[in-house]
Amino acid sequence: xENEVKFGIIGLGNMGTQHMRYFHxxxxxxxxxxxxxxxxxxxxxxxxxxxxxDYATFDSGDALIDSGTVDAVIIATPHYSxxxxxxxxxxxxxxxxxxxxxxxxxxxxAEMNAAAEKSGKLFTMMFNQRTNPLYKKMREFVQNGTVGxxxxxxxxxxxWYRTQSYYDSGSWRATWAGEGGGVLxxxxxxxxxxxxxxxxxxxxxMQARCHFGKWHDIEVEDDVSAYMEFENxxxxxFVTSTADTPGTNRFEILGxxxxxxxxxDKLTLYSLAKDEREFCxxxxxxxxxxxFTVSEVKLDGEYPAHAGITDNFANALLGxxxxxxxxxxxxxxxxxMDAMLLSQWLGKEVSVPVDPDLYYKELKKRIATSKLKTxxxxxxxxxxxxxxxxxxxxx
Numbered sequence: 510x511e512n513e514v515k516f517g518i519i520g521l522g523n524m525g526t527q528h529m530r531y532f533h534x535x536x537x538x539x540x541x542x543x544x545x546x547x548x549x550x551x552x553x554x555x556x557x558x559x560x561x562x563d564y565a566t567f568d569s570g571d572a573l574i575d576s577g578t579v580d581a582v583i584i585a586t587p588h589y590s591x592x593x594x595x596x597x598x599x600x601x602x603x604x605x606x607x608x609x610x611x612x613x614x615x616x617x618x619a620e621m622n623a624a625a626e627k628s629g630k631l632f633t634m635m636f637n638q639r640t641n642p643l644y645k646k647m648r649e650f651v652q653n654g655t656v657g658x659x660x661x662x663x664x665x666x667x668x669w670y671r672t673q674s675y676y677d678s679g680s681w682r683a684t685w686a687g688e689g690g691g692v693l694x695x696x697x698x699x700x701x702x703x704x705x706x707x708x709x710x711x712x713x714x715m716q717a718r719c720h721f722g723k724w725h726d727i728e729v730e731d732d733v734s735a736y737m738e739f740e741n742x743x744x745x746x747f748v749t750s751t752a753d754t755p756g757t758n759r760f761e762i763l764g765x766x767x768x769x770x771x772x773x774d775k776l777t778l779y780s781l782a783k784d785e786r787e788f789c790x791x792x793x794x795x796x797x798x799x800x801f802t803v804s805e806v807k808l809d810g811e812y813p814a815h816a817g818i819t820d821n822f823a824n825a826l827l828g829x830x831x832x833x834x835x836x837x838x839x840x841x842x843x844x845x846m847d848a849m850l851l852s853q854w855l856g857k858e859v860s861v862p863v864d865p866d867l868y869y870k871e872l873k874k875r876i877a878t879s880k881l882k883t884x885x886x887x888x889x890x891x892x893x894x895x896x897x898x899x900x901x902x903x904x
Contacts, residue, residue: 611839657766
């Protein structure tokens with residue numbers, strides 16, 4: 510490997526093209542693209558035209574992995590194939606960056622994680638939102654006790670508006686057989702990952718209402734409202750949709766010492782003069798409230814986004830810096846998304862994590878009646894879609 514990591518990009522759709530772009534623009538100091546792969550020849554031709562260079566091309570991810578031309582792969586294919594491609598790479602001694610989500614159902618992600626651990630190779634998830642100074646600061650405020658013990662978590666994220674043409678752009682999109690889910694599995698994996706990463710907590714109970722094809726002609730969910738309970742007694746609400754316009758992106762974490770509100774790429778901190786639990790027990794006035802101050806939090810550093818994860822990965826492989834995102838953590842978000850869908854399918858509250866075999870059984874029922882579309886896959890121009898710093902990639 511010497512002083513440069515040779516990467517292979519598997520999948521040249523919307524996200525694969527974006528990965529190719531930042532390599533082409535010189536954003537990865539210690540890495541280069543040595544190979545690309547896609548099942549669709551026209552996508553390879555488009556990449557060759559847009560990004561000239563000295564790299565090999567392959568007609569499948571398996572062929573690229575077996576070629577021996579790369580040290581690491583970036584998997585940017587449809588969701589179901591993430592674990593199988595990663596497992597093949599680990600078995601061939603290749604390091605892996607996996608796009609979100611880690612998979613569609615926790616059972617397959619657990620198999621991927623086991624293969625990663627057995628191989629001893631480096632593994633990360635493309636959780637680029639974790640590199641955002643805004644979210645890093647929120648996590649810091651939770652970890653250092655600035656907001657006290659968490660009581661409530663609310664996130665409404667509906668800035669994912671999609672037209673029918675978006676869903677018609679790929680034969681696999683918005684189908685149970687091809688994508689395995691809708692707004693949860695395509696647009697929201699970053700937010701669902703951040704929710705547990707920032708709070709440091711996983712819900713223990715989940716009740717959700719997921720609406721399938723409510724606003725679009727699709728099989729999967731395009732409108733979700735979920736209620737969560739955590740082990741410490743905190744509660745949470747997560748709301749998302751691809752049909753709201755103008756949409757909202759507001760993330761609140763309320764604790765015993767204050768509240769954080771993330772909205773419009775700004776972080777506002779409400780700091781109580783006294784811990785609410787202490788104030789509640791000691792104050793003799795029934796309608797009194799603890800005093801508080803309000804401040805806009807100054808954020809430190811730049812937001813390197815996707816290139817930041819890949820650059821860190823290359824540096825970690827070469828021993829320059831520690832790995833920022835442990836790929837094994839990708840299963841947590843999948844467990845939360847699985848719980849939301851299973852709650853709807855069963856019509857009741859579920860424990861988290863859900864029984865992986867039960868979820869897979871229910872998913873297979875939907876796959877059995879799923880209909881892949883005959884449309885020709887389209888790669889959209891995503892330039893400018895990453896401008897919303899706290900919104901995430903919108904693919």
